[in-house]
Amino acid sequence: MNRRTFLRNVGLAAMGGLAGCSKVLPEITSLTQHTNNTNSNASTTAGTSKNRLPKWKGFNINDFFQPDPYYAGGSTPEEFFKWVADWGFDFIRMPVAYPYYLNLEKYQKYIHNDDVYKINESRVNQIEQTIYLAQKYNLHVSLNLHRAPGYCVSTGYNEPYNLFKEKDAQDAFCYHWSYWAKRFKNTSTGKISFDLVNEPCYRADVNDTSSTTTAIPGSVYRSVAQAAAQVIRAENSNYYIIADGNNGGSDVVPELADLNIAQSCRGYTPFEISHYKAPWVYADAAYQPTPLWPGTVGGRYFSRATLEEYYKPWIEMVNQGVGVHCGECGCWNQTPHDVFLAWFGDVLDILTSNGIGFALWELKGDFGILNSNRADVQYEDWYGYKLDKKLLTLMQSK
Template sequence: MDIPRYPRREFIKKSALGLAAAGLAPRAISSQPSPQAMKPMHQSLPKWKGFNFLDFFVPNPAEARIHTSEESFKWMRDWGFDFVRIPMAYPYFLDIDYSKDITPEEVYKFSEKKVAEVDAIIEKAHNYGLHVSLNLHRAPGYCINAGFHEPYNLWSDQDALDAFCHHWAMWSKRYSGLPKELISFDLLNEPSLREDMNDQHGKREAVPGATYHRVAKAAVESIRQHAPEHLIVADGNNGGHIAVPELADLDIAQSCRGYVPFNISHHKAPWVYKDPESLPPPKWPDGPEANRESLKKFYQPWFDLQDQGVGVHCGECGCYNKTPHEVFLAWFGDVLEVLAERNIGFGLWEMHGSFGILDSGRSDVDYEDWYGHKLDRKLLELLQRV
């Protein structure tokens, strides 16, 4: 079905009020903007800080988390955060039978009721002046995660690219009336090539630059037909880690990751390692190849992008709950400070859960009770400090 643009006028009014409350409206209405304000948003990204919310992260709604309450967004605002990234699996929003493999025709069968669930979480976030980044974590023909059959390959099949662009046309048309300071579009989570897209341990490698450019350009054009002034973001190549200068001519921002070295950020993660319990405990710093200077070297290509006028944000970062807490904090403090030196903000991979500040399930944290949740106060203070 054809999904109309966002119909809730009261929400759009409240979004404008939230914009003013967030201190952003003067820039939008100033009769004499500063030279900085006149730059395209992608060239002068705010240092947004916040969290990923996984309400629509899985393809099947029956397996999804309980939707985030408005309380979480209030706490975010009160703690000084301003950024919400929503990684979405496209099948979540379809009217399909999830017990069967999806067909190319079904990729277009949107459910208005399910799409409206995104309206609701955006409204909650905007009630507190928070910027929302919509991301296709699973797009037609590609996802970095296993667990759902794709009927085609985004990197090679025109039918998949057509569907990808159709989805972005729908989302951008729906939210084109919302202030550009409060919503943006993150094209595709962590592009890479996979030897077998349905194999959890399939080999990954970077997408050829020309291929990524072709796919991104088509999606950007679809979005700009409806939301020409809104920010568009492309994730780094090969799982989000590699800066992509090949996309610089598209006038979009790029999103890096805060997961290096992987043996710290994903220590004992069962979806990564076949025998997680056999791994040695990580250390930080750990020699000449794992310290603050090595982080600066790793992120230098991203800093080079900034020097070319490309805005950069770290859309995902954090650490699984099996890494010793003190090691995690020492390493993560260095990651965030290296990024902060270049005014690069971040989105922690989740607020609630094993990577989060609430209910992370770590065995070595002295949690603080927070309205019935377990708060990692040390991690919260680190995030607030950078």
Template sequence: MNRRNFITNTALTATALSLAGTQAWATPQPKNKLPQWRGFNVLDFFSPNPAATRDATTEEHFEWMHDWGFNFVRVPVAYPYYLDIDRTKDIKPDDTYKINLKAVEQIDALLEKAHKFNLHISLNLHRAPGYCINAGFHEPFNLWKDQAAQDAFYHHWNFWAKRYKGISHDKLSFDLLNEPAMREDMNNQLSKSSAVPGELYRKVAKGALDAIHKENPERIVIADGNEVGNKVIPELADLNISQSCRGYMPGAISHYKAPWAMKDPEHAPEPKWPGQVGDKYLSRTMLEEYYKPWGDLVQKGVGVHCGECGCWNKTPHKVFLAWFGDVLDILNQHKIGFALWEFIGDFGVLDSRRTDVAYEDWHGHKLDRELLKLLTKHA
């Protein structure tokens, strides 16, 4: 090969390698199929008893969320809230079909208020026929074992799909079931629990998906992670269903001294972040390992959102913020949005009743400004 041909071939090879490198560099990385929504849970319909509800979320509350830079509201609903039943007696399977339209109109009104401020609503059945992560209401059957419970579950989602058929998927999504698990006794919160068998979860989720998409094929549908929201559900990956993780790991931080989450809350080891807590060293590395399967799911083209996150008010504020900063940062690295549990209340940015916070007065509420700054940093 003469010198001229050598130079020409070398130049062509270099150009080809350069173009190949440029092309590889320019190849877009998979992005989260879901928008990176950021916002709050509001608990207007969280209780199965309408008489035990909290103060209503107002237009002004939604305006604050919008003005602070948030765009998402998850609405956990207990299905008995909107039933027309005799609440002095245990509910029967047939009662689960007795929908009270006046109660439903209250949910309609909440959606309308939020949509005035361009907030996306995720409607979630926190308690569904035959299952809830919490006790406090007698379930007449078991969602995972009884076809009658599954049929009622599909009926409720078909009802909501019909009612909100005309609302754009940009404004409304459906979150099928809060924090599923296979529990031995549906009416005993402390009974033994485990993951729902994957194929069973698929059957129930697909039944609800079909009931929803029968009315509106564009509706975004989300399934909470298995084993109380913690585990990716590979059996759903080929369905048109996104998945929702949680921002509570480790519970020694997020639920310190919580009586509903710990067997001996008064003797729980003092939380540190990072640091040795009980028999475990808690650190950012453990969070990165915990969220890796969720990040991998995003890379596979499945939408992922963190439907709940936050920390009860007994954890020292500095520890909470240090830990939560890592949680939000890791979620952001995976392009996963989040919803704080809750807006107003013990986990919230307002009126959390912490004893170690210098609250700021905010229109009669006590605002945790440091927490808000951390949230808005990622909003």
């Protein structure tokens, strides 16, 4: 389907001054048809929690995180998913940069309006096969557009428009979510969910990631999320749909509370601990003081009590009947390991004691449980990989 056919089939409704979308795509043939068998592993909730989302616990994988379709990154081996399940986890979040599955020229940096409709089926098949590998081990997969038409929280391709300001971008956003919903329309809702866009925030120039960011006006976020939810639910009305918190994942979005859309928080506060010495966050990273927990961090005293205050709006959302999950959490490898574990233990305890599940960023890599390249960890050999056993034990205990 090309852009013209899509727009002809789309029904646009004005909501909050922006465009909405409705039914869009013709039949798409999936590699494998899946039945609506319930994934019992993913349907467990905590005690008496009011959380409308399952208490999923697991990891992010970054196979398709890079926007460049020619990026020669590694793919997650099947045995990784087996290990995740054997360790007692039931969830994989899969951030995807949509240019990865477009037909683009090699080294092309600027995306044009019509480029966003040029889907490369072979690359979609790669994503789909990875999803099926995870589901083979009863892991629920949450498909997330880390880079969506007109928006990404990080650097990469230059977008032709702004998702939160322009109708063309919103049309393309709906097109992609309708495509994915159609692709998995016969998959159990216990096996897959859709996380609309990673860490939305507003900046004047969508391509200038160094510019000052602010929260998106709630009415704008509502209209964009509602439009995408409509096209997804046109394929399966029972899908779990998740919207990341406003202002880069930090803030609850009360404007979405009545739309049966769950919300995703983050486990990165304070950044001075989670992203200690991260050069992509702090220009003066080399001069940051070594963090403590509890202790003074970035000129402010932090403790479990300050974390409880931070997560209070998210817990209130749960109590109001809104599904909540922590889609990303963890710590870069420069934070002292004992400080990381002390802080992270408080983060996870606050979340899980309120029925909120979590996903570590990442399974393997500098934030991960495997091959994190920390200098102060006595790793356990795990089939040739370096396993952070203390971190694994902490996560299993929650």
